[in-house]
Amino acid sequence: MAETSPGNGSASAPVPESTPGEPTRLLRAALHEVSTVIVGQERMVERTLIALVAKGHCLIEGVPGIAKTLAVSTLAKVTGGSFSRVQFTPDLVPSDIIGTRIYHPSTERFDVELGPVFANFVLADEINRAPAKVQSALLEVMAEGQVSLGGTTYTLPSPFIVIATQNPVESEGVYPLPEAQRDRFLMKVNVGHPQAHEEMEILRRMSSTPPTAHQVLDPVTLGELQSDAERVHVHQLIADYVVRLVMATREPEKHQMPDLRQALEVGASPRATLGLVASARALALLRGRDYVLPDDVRVLAHDVIAHRLVLTFDALADGITSEQVVDRILSTVPAPRVIWDEPPTGETASFASQR
Incomplete structure (x- = not known):
């Protein structure tokens, strides 16, 4: 639904x-x-x-x-x-x-x-x-x-x-x-x-x-x-997507990524959640919208999350970077599906959960 x-x-x-x-x-x-x-x-x-x-x-x-x-x-x-x-x-x-x-x-x-x-x-x-x-x-x-x-x-x-x-x-x-x-x-x-x-x-x-x-x-x-x-409006499913991305850095095993537990010593803080929403709002405004899309979140995820991650010594020794960890999280955590509508007054966006 x-x-x-x-x-x-x-x-x-x-x-x-x-x-x-x-x-x-x-x-x-x-x-x-x-x-x-x-x-x-x-x-x-x-x-x-x-x-x-x-x-x-x-x-x-x-x-x-x-x-x-x-x-x-x-x-x-x-x-x-x-x-x-x-x-x-x-x-x-x-x-x-x-x-x-x-x-x-x-x-x-x-x-x-x-x-x-x-x-x-x-x-x-x-x-x-x-x-x-x-x-x-x-x-x-x-x-x-x-x-x-x-x-x-x-x-x-x-x-x-x-x-x-x-x-x-x-x-x-x-x-x-x-x-x-x-x-x-x-x-x-x-x-x-x-x-x-x-x-x-x-x-x-x-x-x-x-x-x-x-x-x-x-x-x-x-x-x-x-x-x-x-x-700028943030739909509940977009907010849920942001929270799941950040929580995946703290509890990767609960998001089908148990192997990341060996790479992550400390995940992103709540400032990452707040910052990702705030920056996505600014990007949506720059792109001419008054609502946030999943793509706004995905585009900024590396800039907002990666520097907040603390990797383990084993991950550093294996050459794993924070950007690679964020890539893995983005490819694994599903984003809401966007459905576009075109009423006479202009376009709007609907969201459907893919969880």
């Missing part, structure tokens, strides 16, 4: 084209404007924008020179938000990022100097070079959206997002992010080198006067887009 949302019917058809509304038009315009500067790396830019709309934080991992910093600064310019970059080093202390109290003898009083985290876009460059104290200070900023200095709490600007980068090829002078820190990031995006045709386009654009992006959003509009994403 099929359950419906937001309409009812049983006619199967391909996914229809959605008519973009104003929120979708604005989000697509922002992506297009970023693409005038950034060649390729569409996935990285799209995921960063999704994390921003979903009110989450993003961890980007990739080798040097692939435009990670340029992409973040360009997105900040396009959305009209303030931008700050913190280059993390082993000698960094918490006051370098959150701020400190400075005594002025002339006035015989302490003044508060706020740190670089007080911006809409905070780029934590090479975050795995920071010592544990700095990572802990950033943890409070990401989780609470505030900073405490001298007994006073200072609220960070809204919208607020931390976009951290890390280099996977270096092992000296780095402090791997602990599981609790990784769990604070809504997404982790792995970025590779550009393709040959993209490399040629990079050469063409950057060898003369580099292009510049123009502002198409502002913080107020961005806040409205975040509210629009929160109103």
